[in-house]
Amino acid sequence: MKQPVEEADIELIEAARAGNAEAFTHLVQRYKNYVYQTAFGILNNRMDAEDVAQEAFITAYKSLSQLREAVAFPSWLATTTTRLALTVLKRQKTLRDVVSSEEKSLAGKPDVEVERVHDKLLLEQLFDQLNEESRVVLTLRELNARSYQEIAEMLDIPVGTVRSRLHYARMRLQELLKNSREGDDGR
Amino acid sequence: MKCLEVGEQLSAYMDGELTDAEMQIVTEHLHTCEVCQEQLALFARTREVFRDSLAHVEAPQNLEFRVMEGLTQLDFEHQTERLTRGSISSLVMLVLVSMSLLFSPIGKFVGAMFTVVFHLCQHLYHIGAILLFSSQLVTAYFVIILGIGLALVCVFLMRHLLRKAVY
Numbered sequence: 001m002k003q004p005v006e007e008a009d010i011e012l013i014e015a016a017r018a019g020n021a022e023a024f025t026h027l028v029q030r031y032k033n034y035v036y037q038t039a040f041g042i043l044n045n046r047m048d049a050e051d052v053a054q055e056a057f058i059t060a061y062k063s064l065s066q067l068r069e070a071v072a073f074p075s076w077l078a079t080t081t082t083r084l085a086l087t088v089l090k091r092q093k094t095l096r097d098v099v100s101s102e103e104k105s106l107a108g109k110p111d112v113e114v115e116r117v118h119d120k121l122l123l124e125q126l127f128d129q130l131n132e133e134s135r136v137v138l139t140l141r142e143l144n145a146r147s148y149q150e151i152a153e154m155l156d157i158p159v160g161t162v163r164s165r166l167h168y169a170r171m172r173l174q175e176l177l178k179n180s181r182e183g184d185d186g187r
Numbered sequence: 188m189k190c191l192e193v194g195e196q197l198s199a200y201m202d203g204e205l206t207d208a209e210m211q212i213v214t215e216h217l218h219t220c221e222v223c224q225e226q227l228a229l230f231a232r233t234r235e236v237f238r239d240s241l242a243h244v245e246a247p248q249n250l251e252f253r254v255m256e257g258l259t260q261l262d263f264e265h266q267t268e269r270l271t272r273g274s275i276s277s278l279v280m281l282v283l284v285s286m287s288l289l290f291s292p293i294g295k296f297v298g299a300m301f302t303v304v305f306h307l308c309q310h311l312y313h314i315g316a317i318l319l320f321s322s323q324l325v326t327a328y329f330v331i332i333l334g335i336g337l338a339l340v341c342v343f344l345m346r347h348l349l350r351k352a353v354y
Contacts, residue, residue: 021258028254036246050247057254058261123240141202142237148204167198173233 005071013070016061024064027073028057034074035081041139042085044127052088056081078144082154089132129176134169141166190216190223197223201230284349293348301341308333 009030015023035056039049059080067076127135140146140154148166152159193216199205200213217223288294312329 021262024258025251025255028251032246032250032254033244036250037241037244040244041241046247050250050253053246053250054253054257058257061258062261123243126240138237139241142234143241148199148202163199163204164195166202167195170198170230170233173237174229177233177236 005074009073010070013067013073017064017067017070024061031074031077032057035077037143038078038081038139039085041127041143042082042136043088044124044135048088048092049085052081052084055084059084075144079154082140082144086136086154089136125180126173126176130169130172133165134172137162137165138169138173190220193220193223197227198230201227201234288345288348297341297344297348300344301337304340305337308337 009027012023012026012030016027032053036049036053039052039056040046043049043052056077060077067073130138136155137151140151146154148159148162151162155162157165193213196205196209196213200210205213217227289298312333316329
């Protein structure tokens with residue numbers, strides 16, 4: 001599910017690269033959901049995802065001149081977002097190691113309204129029950145359409161580990177969906 | 188090949204991440220195994236649900252505003268940095284130009300001219316004071332006016348020389 005790049009986007013990207021701030025504003029409008037979804041998929045926390053998305057756009061604006069091809073913009077933006085989100089995740093992990101178990105259970109819980117998805121499964125419920133590793137690989141694969149090799153490089157793990165993590169994540173997701181369906185039928 | 192042996196390969200098969208040889212083995216297995224066919228369909232369904240779930244996630248409305256605010260702040264920082272850098276380099280340039288002018292032949296010439304004019308004026312003053320005035324107050328006024336005049340001449344000369352040096 002790669003983010004498509006339209007002709008209009010290419011023009012905007014080129015203009016933004018040339019220093020046109022207004023063109024970049026349009027790019028923010030067009031890609032904000034994609035960036036936010038990537039951050040949320042990894043972090044499972046709306047506030048953190050918002051911070052990461054903001055940071056990702058600002059970082060992108062600062063280093064737009066480094067982008068070689070305009071057509072690679074969505075993927076490049078997603079990489080920036082992923083890196084920032086993974087840094088946040090790492091920081092949270094370190095923090096979690098020092099906070100009490102009581103605080104731990106509160107950390108990362110979504111605090112705002114949730115959307116309904118297919119199978120009457122709440123998104124946050126689904127994400128809550130997936131572990132961090134599963135969420136990250138699934139987001140990189142399913143949302144950003146990354147290859148196993150790219151995921152391996154981003155997470156600094158072997159390709160074989162990516163393969164097994166994805167397999168485990170899908171099995172777990174499948175189980176959650178099944179449980180949810182059974183729960184709905186039982187009601 | 189048994190279903191258990193396919194295992195993780197099924198997920199990678201769906202992603203097109205198997206080698207040609209592995210791909211062929213799994214494809215052949217799928218032709219004969221309904222359980223794995225069903226599992227593959229379930230994986231596809233899971234993928235759909237995951238994508239659909241994330242597609243429903245919308246960025247908060249204030250994200251755009253926050254980004255723009257960040258960019259404005261960034262521009263402001265850049266401008267401040269540029270101005271500071273510009274001011275410092277201008278100051279350094281001014282000092283360097285002044286120093287070089289001061290120690291250059293032109294600078295020395297101006298200095299010599301200044302001394303000559305000063306001494307000339309001093310003599311003129313003495314002569315003028317003796318001839319025309321005798322009171323000390325008038326003498327003081329004369330010294331001040333002469334000083335201002337000399338300063339103006341120097342400024343004018345420096346300006347002229349600097350202009351010549353720049354263009």
